[in-house]
Amino acid sequence: MNTQVLSEIISKYRENKLAHAYLIETNNLDATLNDLKNLLKQLNCPEKYATSCTNCNLCNLINLNNLPSLKIIEPDGAFIKKNQIEELKQEFSTIPIYSKYNAYIIKNAEKLNPSSANSMLKFVEEPTPGIIGFFLTNNKDIMIDTIKSRCQIYTLNYPEKDLLTSLNISPETYASYVSLIKEYLPLIYSNQIINHKSIILNKYSERQDIENIFKIILEIYNNYFLKLNGKSYQEDLTNIYNLDENIIKITKEMQIIAKILTNMSYNVSIELILDEFVIEMRGIYE
Ligand SMILES: [Zn+2]
Missing domain, CATH: 3.40.50.300 (P-loop containing nucleotide triphosphate hydrolases)
Incomplete structure (x- = not known):
C-alpha cells in the first residue's frame, strides 16, 4: 500500500x-x-x-x-x-x-x-x-x-515495475542494457566520427535485444517529457543520461525513436536503422 x-x-x-x-x-x-x-x-x-x-x-x-x-x-x-x-x-x-x-x-x-x-x-x-x-x-x-x-x-505515485515486465527481461539484463545505453547515447550527441553502431552490435546481435534497448531509450525520453510537464516521472530513468531539458527537442527525439521502433518491427536491416537514428538525431541539433 x-x-x-x-x-x-x-x-x-x-x-x-x-x-x-x-x-x-x-x-x-x-x-x-x-x-x-x-x-x-x-x-x-x-x-x-x-x-x-x-x-x-x-x-x-x-x-x-x-x-x-x-x-x-x-x-x-x-x-x-x-x-x-x-x-x-x-x-x-x-x-x-x-x-x-x-x-x-x-x-x-x-x-x-x-x-x-x-x-x-x-x-x-x-x-x-x-x-x-x-x-x-x-x-x-x-x-x-x-x-x-x-x-x-x-x-x-507507484514504482514502475512495468518496464521489466513488459520487456520480459531480468534485472541483470536490464542493467546490462542500461550500461550500454550510457555508453551509446553520449556518442549520438557528440560530433565525433565514430562507429556508433559497433557499440551496440559488438555486444548484441539479436534483433530483440536491440529493440529492447530502444524501448528503454524511449522511456528515458518519455520520463524527461513527464518531468518537464510537471508530471510524476521516474528518476531512475532520467538518471541514466543527462538530456538537454528542452521540451521541443525531446518531443522530436521521441518521434524519431518511435519511428525507429516501428522500423525494427518490420524487416529493415538493423545497421540501416542504427545509421538512420544517428543521422536524424543529429539533424535536430543542426
Ligand atoms: Zn474485515
Whole structure:
C-alpha cells in the first residue's frame, strides 16, 4: 500500500476531518483502486482490519466488488455517462447497512463528459453526510475544473515495475542494457566520427535485444517529457543520461525513436536503422 497519502486520509477520518471528495492523480489507476479498497476496509472493518481481513462480511464483499455501499464507476466506452452518475445518486440515497460510509470511486475521472460532470457537480457541491468520493485520474490537468476545484487533491505515485515486465527481461539484463545505453547515447550527441553502431552490435546481435534497448531509450525520453510537464516521472530513468531539458527537442527525439521502433518491427536491416537514428538525431541539433 502507498501509505503516506492513505494514512493521512485515515488520520483525518479519525479526527473527523474527512473531506467528502478527493481527487487522486496517479500513475497507476489499478493500484490506486486496490489501495482505496484497502483504505475503505480500514475505515469500516469491524474486525479492526490491519493489513488483511478474511473474517468479515464487509471485507469479503469489498474483495468481490459486491459491497452495496461501495460503487466503482468506470468509463462506459469513451466517457462516463450521465446515467451512470444518476444511478449512483439513486443507490446512495439510502443509508449504508454494513459500512459507515457510502463510497464511490470514479476511475478515469477525466472522462466525465459535460452532462455527467454537471450531474456529478450537484452531488459534490451539496454533499450528503456519510458519502465519500474518490476521483482517480492519470492527468488532473484535463479534468473538468468545476469538479477539480471541489476536491481535495492528492498525488499517489507507484514504482514502475512495468518496464521489466513488459520487456520480459531480468534485472541483470536490464542493467546490462542500461550500461550500454550510457555508453551509446553520449556518442549520438557528440560530433565525433565514430562507429556508433559497433557499440551496440559488438555486444548484441539479436534483433530483440536491440529493440529492447530502444524501448528503454524511449522511456528515458518519455520520463524527461513527464518531468518537464510537471508530471510524476521516474528518476531512475532520467538518471541514466543527462538530456538537454528542452521540451521541443525531446518531443522530436521521441518521434524519431518511435519511428525507429516501428522500423525494427518490420524487416529493415538493423545497421540501416542504427545509421538512420544517428543521422536524424543529429539533424535536430543542426
Ligand atoms: Zn474485515
